[in-house]
Amino acid sequence: MTSPDTANATTDNDAAAVDAATGHVLVAHQPAYLPWPGYFARLLDADRFLLLDHVQFSAGSWQQRNVTLGSDGTRRLLTVPIRRPHHQPIRDVMIADDRWRARHWRIITDGYRYAPFWPQWEPHLATIYDRPWERLAALNEALLRLLLDGFGLSVKLVRSSELAPAGHRTDMLIDLCRLTGARVLRVGTGATSYLDGDSLARAEIGIEVATYSHPPYAQGRRGFLPGLSALDLLLHCGPAARSILVAGAAVSPWTSALASEVSHATR
Numbered sequence: 001m002t003s004p005d006t007a008n009a010t011t012d013n014d015a016a017a018v019d020a021a022t023g024h025v026l027v028a029h030q031p032a033y034l035p036w037p038g039y040f041a042r043l044l045d046a047d048r049f050l051l052l053d054h055v056q057f058s059a060g061s062w063q064q065r066n067v068t069l070g071s072d073g074t075r076r077l078l079t080v081p082i083r084r085p086h087h088q089p090i091r092d093v094m095i096a097d098d099r100w101r102a103r104h105w106r107i108i109t110d111g112y113r114y115a116p117f118w119p120q121w122e123p124h125l126a127t128i129y130d131r132p133w134e135r136l137a138a139l140n141e142a143l144l145r146l147l148l149d150g151f152g153l154s155v156k157l158v159r160s161s162e163l164a165p166a167g168h169r170t171d172m173l174i175d176l177c178r179l180t181g182a183r184v185l186r187v188g189t190g191a192t193s194y195l196d197g198d199s200l201a202r203a204e205i206g207i208e209v210a211t212y213s214h215p216p217y218a219q220g221r222r223g224f225l226p227g228l229s230a231l232d233l234l235l236h237c238g239p240a241a242r243s244i245l246v247a248g249a250a251v252s253p254w255t256s257a258l259a260s261e262v263s264h265a266t267r
Contacts, residue, residue, distance in 0.1 A: 026182035031140040034066040034229040038212030041249035053091040053137045054161040066229045071110040073221045078104045091161045093136040105129040117238035150234040151242050170196040174203045207254035215247040
């Protein structure tokens with residue numbers, strides 16, 4: 001029997017390893033739960049996104065939690081409970097129980113039922129939250145696909161576990177560039193703390209650092225509350241969400257970006 005976590009999941013790993021275009025930019029990140037807008041802003045001109053599902057899971061990170069808007073206009077933290085052990089690849093992390101779905105759906109519904117684009121996206125979200133999930137990575141991928149679609153980003157998702165890269169950290173990223181034909185590696189500011197620039201230079205791989213500043217948008221209440229899941233942007237702005245991502249996104253060479261790290265570096 002096909003697992004409910006994989007029944008509708010498709011990736012483009014074979015194509016990624018065989019017919020990557022010269023000069024392709026590699027954007028790679030751990031699959032996150034309902035991630036913030038900056039997660040998607042680095043993909044605006046990308047043709048594929050590599051999900052680092054073979055790396056070690058980080059308990060209590062954005063891989064299993066994020067923040068949405070509550071019905072009272074405050075931040076509400078949503079956390080997907082996971083089973084032990086925590087020290088395992090993200091692809092192997094199992095969700096602890098099924099009670100979280102009802103709580104998350106209630107908070108999302110209460111917080112966004114009056115958002116302008118809730119009627120359009122509620123059925124799609126309900127499809128995800130109405131079904132049981134065994135693995136965290138599969139849940140996160142389903143939500144990523146929904147948000148990518150909402151932002152009009154035609155990005156192929158590629159799982160690193162199916163490419164089987166060698167090495168760790170910088171060496172792993174170099175091997176992923178080799179496997180996908182990438183000549184440029186785009187990272188968030190958090191990666192600049194461990195990247196080995198000399199190794200990347202020897203491999204003739206350029207480095208770009210993507211940053212994101214929150215352009216304010218109408219959230220249906222007085223003032224603007226930054227730092228929420230990208231779901232908030234989609235449900236309040238709909239088709240205009242992409243232009244807001246564009247307004248907040250910036251990409252610069254690694255050398256110039258080091259001096260301007262932002263507070264969301266680890267996201």
